[in-house]
Amino acid sequence: MTTRSRTDGSPLDPPLPFDMTPRADQAARDEQLQRLVASTADVKNARRTAALQSAFGENRDALRTLAGKIKRHTLDHLDVYLERFIDRAEAAGAKVHFAKDAPQVGAICLAIAKANGSKLCVKSKSMVTEETHLTDALQAVGIETIETDLGEFIVQLDDDAPSHIVTPMIHKDRKSVARAFVRELGTGYTEDPLALTMIARQHMRKKFRRADLGISGANFIVADTGSLVLCTNEGNGGLSVSAPRVHIAVVGIEKIIPRTEDLNVFLKLLARSSTGQPQTVYTHMITGPRREHEHDGPEQLHIVLVDNGRTEILREPTRDLLRCIRCGACLNACPVFRKVGGGHAYGAVYSGPIGAAITPLFKGLHNYPDLPKASSLCGACHEVCPVDIDLPLHLIQLRKEMETRKTLPLGERWVYRVWAAVLASPTAYRAACRLSRVVLRGIAGATAGGDRYDDRRWILRMVGWIGGWTTHRDLPTPPSASFRDWWDARRKEDGS
Ligand code: SF4
Incomplete structure (x- = not known):
């Protein structure tokens, strides 16, 4: 049997587990x-x-x-x-x-x-x-x-x-x-x-x-x-x-x-x-x-x-994914689909947000561990879906499932746990934002070799596993004060 391939010769159905x-x-x-x-x-x-x-x-x-x-x-x-x-x-x-x-x-x-x-x-x-x-x-x-x-x-x-x-x-x-x-x-x-x-x-x-x-x-x-x-x-x-x-x-x-x-x-x-x-x-x-x-x-x-x-997908909580009428609107709206050059990067027949949600269910989450993460969760896919499928919610559910099944590497699991704890506590969240502002502005100053506190600088290169973020894009320098600080200062000025 012949198997169709991508233009570059790599097979459409790649070896599993698929590495995106x-x-x-x-x-x-x-x-x-x-x-x-x-x-x-x-x-x-x-x-x-x-x-x-x-x-x-x-x-x-x-x-x-x-x-x-x-x-x-x-x-x-x-x-x-x-x-x-x-x-x-x-x-x-x-x-x-x-x-x-x-x-x-x-x-x-x-x-x-x-x-x-x-x-x-x-x-x-x-x-x-x-x-x-x-x-x-x-x-x-x-x-x-x-x-x-x-x-x-x-x-x-x-x-x-x-x-x-x-x-x-x-x-x-x-x-x-x-x-x-x-x-x-x-x-x-x-x-x-x-x-x-x-x-x-x-x-x-x-x-x-x-x-x-x-x-x-x-x-x-x-x-x-x-x-x-x-x-x-x-x-x-x-x-x-x-x-x-x-x-x-x-x-x-x-x-x-x-x-x-x-x-x-x-x-x-x-x-x-x-x-x-x-x-x-x-x-x-x-x-x-x-x-x-x-x-x-x-x-x-x-x-x-x-x-x-x-x-299998008909079981809850995934039943609503079967509403899909294959219109392709969520693919057209998805920033990730564009950035990865279309559907071949998803390693399966269905691509884009709907593919990221259903392929792991069709072929096993352990075989497609990257797909639930192939989304910025910006919500554009849900906004355009003509049958009202909440795709970001389904992708989050799959991520949760990965955590439950311990499919994620230990380091990544700990990152998500700490992140969840920080998001659950306003005090911890504010402290983390303050710390990240100081660190990122320091890095911006160090890598650009100039004024550490110039808000217009971009961070071109991060180190370690965070470096993946800056491989194909730059990170803007965070402002010196948060929106909350700015708001408080303004209210004080207004005397309100
Ligand atoms: S927008 Fe909705 S109906 Fe259209 S392909 Fe995506 S999930 Fe399916």
Whole structure:
């Protein structure tokens, strides 16, 4: 079986336990990569804010609260809604399968492909198929499998891995796309986005015509109708479903929503949160295989409902993480995601704040001890989340879990204990702030070789393990007096 890798050749699924530092370090030195990721993330973030503001104004928080509540209700009654979905989907002619883990996803899909003699598969973008390495499993038995989302297609041509949930090639520029097309498709060199898109389109059209198997995920599955809902901007999702004779939709069990009218809420939020569009260009609702009077659609529709660790996350206190609709907004808003050059630094399929919270739950906290710490806890991820997931809270819970399980090194555990004790006592906190001001201003004066008390100085280099802080950024010199001192002095002056 082939395993896809990052552009630099290192495997996407790294040896465990995963050490984030080398990848983050490498990315932090790569200013071009950071610029690429930050510029796309900035644009998407700004479009998201504008789209939500112009559509809902002051009501945008009420809508996301409602979306969060619908998801929470569905997760609280997941068994009921899954049973309803299976009944309705099978009544409409689909065949529903259950997969406990990634090998079962592969086994089910390969059995369907084998039974139908499939040779060429067109695949629409799906995070759960990335998570379960389905493309690798199909390719390993000789089924040619083409990613048909443009970003995923380019990533596949480079034998690379996606770096963002929604924008898989956030880490690539036009030049690298042009080079990949020349190398893999034998075309002339062009950096024109329209020309590159047309090349990909022509290549894929031929594949769609010949494909005998289609695979997709689903953005939502609807319990009351047994339908799949697919949201895409390129139309490739619809073609992957309707062109081949056999279709398999591979879907995480948390994608379920109770009723068709609930889609109203989620479709309003999904595209605006992902890309700032009012709606994705294509929204397909697929209920059962093709009927006699219909002109297109698959003759067979298989739906594989995937657990792969989700029922573990369903336990409290992590249940709310399953509300995620994979919009990618928290990645775009996260300062750490930008600084580490996108998703590859997280060493897993899901990246950014949501990846930092769910990857340790999917793959073991002991295997990903760095991820809960890969956040400044600034709260930007929670602020933008359309289903109101309090990601900082979940990351803090994971950090606490690490302390309880003693996964952290002893020295670090003691630092956190002392820190907690200081934060719990106002007197100790004030004394610690005073001491840190004296020490940091002393260091600033010593390293700059000038006036120790110049408030404009920056500390360029710290020593020991604190030195990690100043490897990629400078530390501002603290002011000579705290805000409290300044406030007290001002009140005295005013005589109040
Ligand atoms: S956690 Fe929220 S913001 Fe992040 S991808 Fe999921 S739904 Fe979007």
